[in-house]
Amino acid sequence: MRCLFAVLALLVSLPSLAADYRSVGVPAAILYDAPSDKARKLYLIKTATPVEVVVKLEGWLKVRDAEGSLAWIASSQLVDRRTLIVTAAHAELRAADNDNAAVSRQVEKWVVLDYAGPAAPGWVRVSHPEGGSGFVRASQVWGL
Numbered sequence: 001m002r003c004l005f006a007v008l009a010l011l012v013s014l015p016s017l018a019a020d021y022r023s024v025g026v027p028a029a030i031l032y033d034a035p036s037d038k039a040r041k042l043y044l045i046k047t048a049t050p051v052e053v054v055v056k057l058e059g060w061l062k063v064r065d066a067e068g069s070l071a072w073i074a075s076s077q078l079v080d081r082r083t084l085i086v087t088a089a090h091a092e093l094r095a096a097d098n099d100n101a102a103v104s105r106q107v108e109k110w111v112v113l114d115y116a117g118p119a120a121p122g123w124v125r126v127s128h129p130e131g132g133s134g135f136v137r138a139s140q141v142w143g144l
Helices: 002-015
Strands: 020-024 028-032 041-046 050-055 060-062 071-073 083-086 089-096 103-108 112-118 123-127 133-137
Touching: 050 083, 060 089, 103 133
Parallel strands: none
Antiparallel strands: 020 050, 028 041, 028 071, 050 060, 060 071, 083 112, 089 103, 089 133, 112 123, 123 133
């Protein structure tokens, strides 16, 4: 019986273990080495870039970027909009979620795509900021 309660408790807590991805909601946001605007400025991150929230403090979030760097950002600089960033040398935007589908666009590294939802295993539906939508391999993007 104790084992059953332990399993149920684990299942209830699993949704809280899901990654929390957000996007930069201002033209350029400053990332800091500590949760304060008086801390050392590390770098700028451009609008729509996805980040993973790893720590939350009042008014500040510690985030991880696509390269794995950790830094602090004012929570007001992020929005709930879900984006992905291409991390492969280039990604192919396809008409369907399989390797045989027509390629509608080549997307270069560091281009931000809007997340449009899941697809077949290993694929994700996206839209391109310059227009068009399709499917890209999940292994070619970061932010899932």
